[in-house]
Amino acid sequence: MSFTDNFIKPLALSTIPLFLGSLIFVGVIESYKDESTLKLKILEEYFKPSREISSACLKTQNELYLQYPMYSSSLRLFSEEMTHLIDNPSLNSNAEYEIILKTLAENHFESAKKLKDLQEKVEICKVQAFHSLEILSLVSGTFDEFTELSKSRAGALNSAYETRSIESKENTSNVKITDMQTLMRGIATTNLASIKGQNEFKQKMADILPFIERYSEIMSRTETQMYKSEGEFYSKARAAASTQISNKFKGGFLAWLF
Numbered sequence: 001m002s003f004t005d006n007f008i009k010p011l012a013l014s015t016i017p018l019f020l021g022s023l024i025f026v027g028v029i030e031s032y033k034d035e036s037t038l039k040l041k042i043l044e045e046y047f048k049p050s051r052e053i054s055s056a057c058l059k060t061q062n063e064l065y066l067q068y069p070m071y072s073s074s075l076r077l078f079s080e081e082m083t084h085l086i087d088n089p090s091l092n093s094n095a096e097y098e099i100i101l102k103t104l105a106e107n108h109f110e111s112a113k114k115l116k117d118l119q120e121k122v123e124i125c126k127v128q129a130f131h132s133l134e135i136l137s138l139v140s141g142t143f144d145e146f147t148e149l150s151k152s153r154a155g156a157l158n159s160a161y162e163t164r165s166i167e168s169k170e171n172t173s174n175v176k177i178t179d180m181q182t183l184m185r186g187i188a189t190t191n192l193a194s195i196k197g198q199n200e201f202k203q204k205m206a207d208i209l210p211f212i213e214r215y216s217e218i219m220s221r222t223e224t225q226m227y228k229s230e231g232e233f234y235s236k237a238r239a240a241a242s243t244q245i246s247n248k249f250k251g252g253f254l255a256w257l258f
Helices: 003-031 035-087 089-093 095-140 143-171 177-189 195-250 253-257
Strands: none
Touching: 035 089, 035 095, 035 195, 095 143, 095 195, 143 195
């Protein structure tokens, strides 16, 4: 192995983050010579926004893991009421019951849409929160701590994803994807005007609901794991930056150089 591989590359890799952090902070110092103004600048433009972004993301994650069981529950409720209607034909002439069924169907569609929207929002906000904390770590001189915390975070998230993958495969181990797709399409195209179609609908819903409910439980539980991991990561990263900022200002501007 060459001298470059042994010494130069590791030195460069360890120096670049610190150099970037120094550039950011030097730029701030040039504009704010007064220590109290500088501290306010860091808190207002780096620490506070990072806290707000991460807190908002946790709130969205919280909504997401709560939405999974709501999604499957809304489908279960609609299915049960449809079954009740099929078992009690006299309700077909009840206009109020028709309104109830329509409302339940709309609630499920809204629940499905909300779930999809929350999934997309969480993916975006997690990237934003991580980026904001990374910048804060560079400005505050806590990039090493941030890197270690990031490794722990990655390990926890990977563990949750692995659990999700294994349990999801187990949930559908006895069913092929094509069978599931056929089942779902069959429900959508069932002719409920005939007794045969009504019985088919009841059977198909009975077949598919356990898979969906198990899926929702797996997703909600693993999303809760990730929510807790992210919360711990955000909290520790901010705490490290906060402590460093406080310590540095006790020694004045020169403390930032050492």
